[in-house]
Amino acid sequence: MTQTSADLRAQADAASAHLPGLILSAERLAAMIAPGAHGLRRAGPGEDFWQYRPAHSGDTARSIDWRRSARSDAQFVRDREAQTAQAVGLWVSSGQGMTYTGGTDRPSKLQRAQVMALALAMVLLRGGEKVGLLGQQARAGRIQADRLAEHMATATPRDTDSDAPQILTLRPNQRLVLISDFLGDPSWVGDLLDRAAGMGVRGVLLQVLDPDEETFPYSGAVDFRSLSGGMRHDSRDASGLRQAYLARLAERRDWLLQRSRAAGWHFGHHSTDHAPAHALGWVYQVLGG
Template sequence: MTATTAHLRAGAEAASADLPGLILSAERLAAMVAPGAHGLRRAGMGEDFWQYRPAGIGDSARAIDWRRSARSDAQFVRDREAQSAQTARLWVSSGQGMSYSGSELRPTKLARARVLALALAMVLLRGGEKVGLLGHPARLGRAQSGPLAEQLLRRPMATGDGDAPKADELRPNQRLVILSDFLTDIDWVAPFLARAAALGVSGVLLQVLDPDEETFPFDGAVTFRSPSGGLRHDSHDAAGLREAYLMRLAERRDRLRRAAETAGWYFTCHSTDQAPAHALGWLYQTLGR
């Protein structure tokens, strides 16, 4: 057995071991959100009310809403909103930086991002939508949650602290959810979102951070190392760096928010010490806008 084969086998076995826990966590989280098919914002076959319009040629007496028509001299038809299976794609960063957790009592950023992604997929699948990871086929049916979980777990970690989705994997008129810490180079974000907008792809950027990365609680002499080992900084007064760090974090978030708004996307943040249900509900509701 070659070293490469052994490495792949070990990775597959590790992913399989984590699979039941990921699926169970995602199922519990998904159960907190009531699924429903997202409307297409036009009249058609569906269950939800869309609009009243004046009755015209071709409308049968059965189609007329007599209660609404009784309030005026005209006859009105009650249109429903068209609904059909839409397609959502998910992308979770596998940068080395996503493996960070500042406490054994908290999940890593990668673990939380995977659970959120899979739980969102489960809710969308229950609502009759097609779901797939970016670069993989999107399919219908609740049974797809198992393969999606495997794909999330078996995706290899990047060699560096960060990574980026591939613009050539975008497909027209879909929705995309990107989960990352966005702490490394984000020069790719604006051009990627511009390409997405040109293809009619809407979506969400969700920044997942550990509380230590939100507040920078460090003090005294601290050696900072990136998970990949590519960066190192020795500080004798870590508290003295706090203000500058928080300012740069705020500037980075403003940059991400502006890029999202320019492309018609949405941006928000989630900390791993927060309950994931709120983030999941926000993701689901935002995708339906």
């Protein structure tokens, strides 16, 4: 059956119905984080002091820091740290597992991840940096935040419980932020970090979980099913699984932390029953480190 333009418009309106709410939530969250250019840790036309260095033959008298030089027999130049726009790529998992929430009083993992990703983009864009979704062109400017919000609002969750970014879309010297629950097969994480390390790509892995996934509060007979319907486990005594589950979760987090550190990345985690500002501020700070 051929769709009319009215049908297409109605579907588009329904798909983007929560777009204003997403933007408003992200703007409120972004307002809690102070934007600023990220230093590149090399001499350049920035504003922040980096280091003193001995003066060279090509340095002018104006560039000499005479106060510092007066304390020794040599002349010193006060270097400032170069600051420039960075291309930052964002990726939010769209697996079915991300749509989970254990209570009506808190957002799904996907909703929280999207708000945090968009808020981070807004902060970076206000700081003059270029931002884009992984695999798409990174752009600067306020309108880019609107593009990102529209894409997130209209994105359709995958049929599978988890998904993975396209590793071949990595570009040298990017900064990446990958947000997921990281509860599925983690092999892609190791492959991506290995490739990233070889390309000079640095970034952050942020695990977002529901508090029920953090504490496993179940007891008695529980029928566990994945949201995609691909997995099922019928337990007669759910509380008897708690310690094994928590041990596996701790093991997964330790693996993610160690692999991240080995690649020069950062790993953090966030629970949807906590305010997102602290986690977002941490991501912003380490992204510029």
